[in-house]
Amino acid sequence: MNDNSAKLAVLIDADNAQASIVDGLLAEVAKYGTAHVKRAYGDWTGTSLRGWKDQLLAQSIQPIQQFSYTTGKNATDAAMIIDAMDLLYTGRFDGFCIVSSDSDFTRLASRIRESGLTVYGFGERKTPKPFVAACDKFIYTENLSEPEDVPAPPPSPVSASAQLRGDTSLMNLIRSAVEAASGDDGWAPLAAVGHIITKQRSDFDPRSYGYPKLGGLVTAIGLFDIDRRDSGDGKPAIIWIRDKRRPGKKAAE
Template sequence: MDTGTTQKLAILIDADNAQPSITENLLAEVAKYGTANVKRIYGDWTQPQLRGWKEILLEHSIQPIQQFGYTRGKNATDSALIIDAMDLLYTDKFDGFCLVSSDSDFTKLAARIREAGLVVYGFGEQKTPDPFVAACDKFIYTEVLAEEDDDKDQRKKRPTKDLKQDTKLVNLVRNAIEASSDESGWAHLAPVGSYIAKQSPGFDPRNYGYRKLGELIDAIGLFEMEERKVGDGHSKVIYVKDKRK
């Protein structure tokens, strides 16, 4: 699946499990991966708790889908979103879906869409159950999106000491470099990032307070980094290497 900006995407939002305050940054994030040809949000719009969405929907041309809760304790919104997703899937007009929810009920949906060969981008809070995160090709935590408007200097960067002690993070980066490196042990940063994304859909350097992968790897302090000129010398690429090698 091509993950370039030519992808045609459908954004489906579970209004009961998403906050209207993230909408602008959510759409900006989606734009990195493709064009949102469909933008729909599901909920019972007769309920007062969804009132905060109404102005946002008009501003960003998101189509609200009304779903009454027929039975107390049962989430009819989830069912409506899943049915629409399958209808859109069968049109064969899309390259991928953006599922916005922290609800594990969408785990099977994400897996089914991927089985059809389409890419799935998940968006949800850090409380999102691991099975749903793992079922997506990439999962972006909405807490990160909420911080996008913060000043760069105010971003909470985890210090090198803490990063070094994060065994899961260190092993993830080491394994990615090992899998992407040449005989000298050096690896181009781009394939390192691709390997990490495949192994850990929920990985994002912003989760650690860093905007880019290279900044995070450099901050860990266990890896060498080197800029190399390519082509006519005006362009540069970053290579990384495990210091133990």
């Protein structure tokens, strides 16, 4: 689902996420729908979540108090899971955003998807793969943070292209998606390619490779033909791509 009218519930494990990601997090959530519920879970009586308190007020996020009853046991996870199931049963939502790097939410994500809703996961790169795979789409929070220091100069186009081409996993992923989305002539709509890639690998994100959009990443690789076609009626042009290794077939006469 990628519908800005979708009703989303955003549940944040504040014990496991950094307050500094909130602005980028909510901007990312807005791409997929409207956050009708925004809750952050943790023990707000302590000092460890001090950085979150200003963000709660500024972003209208509801804090949910969960005392740490026993050392080594994460009561916050249990509270989030119980609330998520309560919200799921209301039938008012189209999807959930689960913000945590904790594998304990793997089964929750799977259960929500079993009910036909979309699950967006947000966590650090250290997030265990089972939780990442359990989500329809997983966004690494490192891609949402603004760099504190002045960024290093970008690599030259030649070196960037060579590095991307050398990533066998990336190349196989894109090429297989282009093949799956293409017609007899080998051309595939870029949007369809991106949709297939996300279904195959929920944590795929062009920003992980230094490009804000899939089109920029594909262009930088340099192994795909790119064609912008006018869709008419004043609508934006549709981008089509084709693997240069596969020449287009002639249309049947």
